[in-house]
Amino acid sequence: MSNRYELNKNLAQMLKGGVIMDVTTAEQAKIAENAGACAVMALERIPADIRTAGGVSRMSDPKMIRSIQQAVSIPVMAKVRIGHFVEAQILQAIEIDYIDESEMLSPADDTFHIDKSKFDVPFVCGAKDLGEALRRISEGASMIRTKGEPGTGDIIQAVRHMRLINQQIRHLQSLRDDELFEAAKELQVTYELAKYVQAQGKLPVVNFAAGGIATPADAALMMQLGAEGVFVGSGIFKSGNPDKRAQAIVKAVSNYNNPQILAELSEDLGEAMIGINEQEIELLMAQRGN
Amino acid sequence: MKKTIGVLAVQGAFAEHAVSLKKLNVNSIEIRQKSDLTNNHIDGIILPGGESTVMGKLLHELKLFDFLRDSIVKGLPVLGTCAGLILLAKTIVNDQNVYLGTMDIVAKRNAYGRQLGSFQADGEFADIGEVPMTFIRAPYIESASKNVKVLAQIDNHIVAAKQDNMMVTSFHPELSSDLSVHRFFLDLV
Numbered sequence: 001m002s003n004r005y006e007l008n009k010n011l012a013q014m015l016k017g018g019v020i021m022d023v024t025t026a027e028q029a030k031i032a033e034n035a036g037a038c039a040v041m042a043l044e045r046i047p048a049d050i051r052t053a054g055g056v057s058r059m060s061d062p063k064m065i066r067s068i069q070q071a072v073s074i075p076v077m078a079k080v081r082i083g084h085f086v087e088a089q090i091l092q093a094i095e096i097d098y099i100d101e102s103e104m105l106s107p108a109d110d111t112f113h114i115d116k117s118k119f120d121v122p123f124v125c126g127a128k129d130l131g132e133a134l135r136r137i138s139e140g141a142s143m144i145r146t147k148g149e150p151g152t153g154d155i156i157q158a159v160r161h162m163r164l165i166n167q168q169i170r171h172l173q174s175l176r177d178d179e180l181f182e183a184a185k186e187l188q189v190t191y192e193l194a195k196y197v198q199a200q201g202k203l204p205v206v207n208f209a210a211g212g213i214a215t216p217a218d219a220a221l222m223m224q225l226g227a228e229g230v231f232v233g234s235g236i237f238k239s240g241n242p243d244k245r246a247q248a249i250v251k252a253v254s255n256y257n258n259p260q261i262l263a264e265l266s267e268d269l270g271e272a273m274i275g276i277n278e279q280e281i282e283l284l285m286a287q288r289g290n
Numbered sequence: 291m292k293k294t295i296g297v298l299a300v301q302g303a304f305a306e307h308a309v310s311l312k313k314l315n316v317n318s319i320e321i322r323q324k325s326d327l328t329n330n331h332i333d334g335i336i337l338p339g340g341e342s343t344v345m346g347k348l349l350h351e352l353k354l355f356d357f358l359r360d361s362i363v364k365g366l367p368v369l370g371t372c373a374g375l376i377l378l379a380k381t382i383v384n385d386q387n388v389y390l391g392t393m394d395i396v397a398k399r400n401a402y403g404r405q406l407g408s409f410q411a412d413g414e415f416a417d418i419g420e421v422p423m424t425f426i427r428a429p430y431i432e433s434a435s436k437n438v439k440v441l442a443q444i445d446n447h448i449v450a451a452k453q454d455n456m457m458v459t460s461f462h463p464e465l466s467s468d469l470s471v472h473r474f475f476l477d478l479v
Contacts, residue, residue, distance in 0.1 A: 007408045010426050010465055014339050014372070017301040036348065038301060038341040073385065073399060074341050075427065097405040097427070120406055247351075254300045254348055255322060 008122030008142035011075070011097070012206035015039055015143075015229055019219070019250050020208070022046050022233040025064075026071035032236075035246035039075040039097070041231065042068040047104055047151030048234035048273065051283070056106045059087040062094050069094075077124070082289045083109025085118075092121045098143070099123045101136075103288035104150045113289060116140030126210065128161045128286055130168035131187035133203055135290075138190060144203060146227070147286040148211020151234045153275025155212040155221065157286060162209055162225045172198045211286075214239070214272050216252030216265045223256035240270030293479055296321045296332040300348040302340015302373060306464035310472045311336075324353045327361070334367035334479040337374030339426065339462050342399070345373055346389040355390075362392050367455045369475040375458040376429055383432055393456045394435035401430045401447070401460075415450060416441040418470045423449065423461035430460050452478075 018038025023029040029040050044060040045053065059080050069076045075097035080087035082101055087108075091099050101114055103126055116123040117140035126147035127133035133144045146165075148158025168187075172194060175183055184194035196204050209222035210231035219230045232249055239245045248265040255261040295311055297304045299320035308318040319330055335358070337345070349355040362368050362378075370378045370393075377389040379397035402408065408426045415421045416439070423444065431448035434440065442450035442459070450459040450471075457478060463471035 003410055007410065007424070007426065008405070010424060010462070011405055011408065013303045013306065013465070014341070014426055016303060016305070016340075017299070018341060018344055033343060034347075036344045038344050069404075074343060075405065092406075095404045095406050122405060250344065251348065251351060255352070258323070261323070 004120050005117070005140065005142060009205050011122055012124070012143035015075070015208075016206055017254055018229045019246075019253050020077065020229070020231045021236055021246060022231075023068065024237070026067045028237060028242075029068045029071045031243055032246060033072045033074055035243055036250035037074060037246065038229070039077055040068065040072060041077045041079065041100065041233070043079055046234045046237055048153075048238050049151070050104065051151040058105060059084070059090065062090060065091070065096065066094060079105055080114070081105040081108040083107060083112050083114060085114045088114055088119060088123075092119055096121055101125050101141075103147060103285045107288045113139050124208070126286070126289070127165065129164050130172075130197070131189055132290060133165060133207070134187065134189040134193045134197070137193065137203070137205060141205065143206050143208065145208040145210040145231055148209065148213070149278065149281060150211050150285060152212050152278070152281060153214040153235060153238075153273045154278050155214070155218045156278050158209050158211045158213065158222060159225065162222060162227055165203075165207070166226050169197055169201060169203070173201050213249070214275060215269070216248045216262060219249045219252045220256040220262055223253055229253065235273055238273035240272075245269050245272075292317050293333045293476065294319060294331065295476075295479070296327065296330070296335040298335065298337050298345065298374075300352060300354075301344045302338045303462070303464060304336075304338045304340075306462075307336045307338050307371075310464050310469055314469055314472055314476060316476060321354070322352070324357055327354065327357050332366070334369070334475070335361075336475075337368065337370040337377050338464065339372035339374065342373040342376035342389065343387070346377060346387060349377075349389065359390050359392065362390060362456065365455045367475070367479045368457070369472075370456070370458040371462055371464065372426065372428055372460060375431070375460055378456055378458055393453050393458065394438055395431045395451060395453075395458070396433045397429050398432045399429050400427050402428055411444055413442050413444050413449065415471065415474070418474060421463070421470055422466045422468050424465045425449075425461050428460045431458075
């Protein structure tokens with residue numbers, strides 16, 4: 001692996017134990033930074049609004065992303081459509097710190113993801129299961145996140161993905177060496193990656209939770225299930241008191257195992273985002289990409 | 291007796307430091323709240339890499355700040371890496387915040403730019419020789435008082451230094467399998 005790929009995995013390591021927040025303006029980015037976000041995701045519309053508006057959603061205006069880069073000192077991430085390598089070239093040209101090849105935008109390609117190994121900037125990708133996570137890593141992703149349903153405020157999918165990935169990791173660890181070839185074939189991943197997971201008991205890159213996190217308790221739940229940090233999208237700026245909720249989620253992630261602190265944090269947060277239940281969703285974004 | 295080193299664990303790459311310490315046969319405990327500091331004896335503390343804005347804020351909100359700062363002023367050995375260097379710096383040129391502010395250095399945040407400016411290098415480190423250095427959106431030390439000993443420089447910028455019980459690196463020794471920088475710190479403990 002190249003030096004660049006190592007450096008990109010290293011940046012994800014520095015984000016661990018932190019909260020990455022969706023922001024749509026420089027002003028929101030400042031609020032997020034002051035609330036303790038370890039990075040921000042710059043996008044034109046937050047997922048809940050994308051869901052409501054419908055239509056094709058694309059990479060954000062580079063000018064808007066630049067205004068956020070100028071407003072904060074923490075890393076700035078932005079999203080491209082699955083398979084849209086030109087949007088990724090554009091984000092690399094404006095020196096983005098991390099690209100999210102995201103199912104939240106309309107996919108540009110229904111077969112091929114971006115060959116991320118061709119880029120110098122790092123990529124994070126979503127995964128519902130271990131095979132998907134390792135396929136994205138083969139393509140050059142240096143960070144993985146769950147593919148919880150964005151813009152819903154419903155945590156069920158993120159929980160399902162995190163549990164499944166960790167169950168599958170434990171399953172690989174239980175196998176004899178001569179059983180690993182077949183397991184790699186079933187997962188549709190290389191033997192080398194399956195071998196790494198079997199030996200180390202974890203993904204070769206950092207794994208965050210994303211999608212549907214709306215409360216400090218949601219964030220702590222994902223951390224206790226094995227997430228190394230969380231992305232929060234609509235949950236903050238669609239709530240009654242974004243600043244206070246953002247601060248509470250940051251503290252919940254760093255004290256995810258301490259119910260006493262979590263109880264204090266959960267008080268008086270104002271209204272959470274209303275949200276939509278899984279069964280009420282017409283469009284399941286997690287099914288984009290595999 | 292085995293030494294015990296606290297690792298500030300409110301955000302960032304604290305687990306990596308614990309791994310390095312374990313390889314050196316040193317105990318480590320995660321410091322997440324004030325009681326972790328007051329209920330345990332520690333021989334030194336590591337402030338890891340991560341985001342200094344996050345850690346600086348959480349130090350206050352989790353009520354760690356005063357006790358930690360007092361301990362350092364009274365001589366608790368401390369190693370700050372990357373964001374940890376920022377937390378210890380008395381002055382940060384491109385940031386109006388000062389966090390613990392106990393070390394007489396002037397630091398520059400994100401001194402090499404964004405992630406595309408992150409790099410690896412091998413550099414001379416005082417009394418050790420060449421060590422691998424990984425810089426991730428790293429700071430450097432723009433200037434230091436006379437009472438600060440420079441330990442390493444890359445391209446004429448100070449990237450490691452020591453003042454009494456305090457040691458800082460702008461790179462990440464915990465990301466490499468080379469343990470010499472941690473060993474150097476443990477000699478101060």
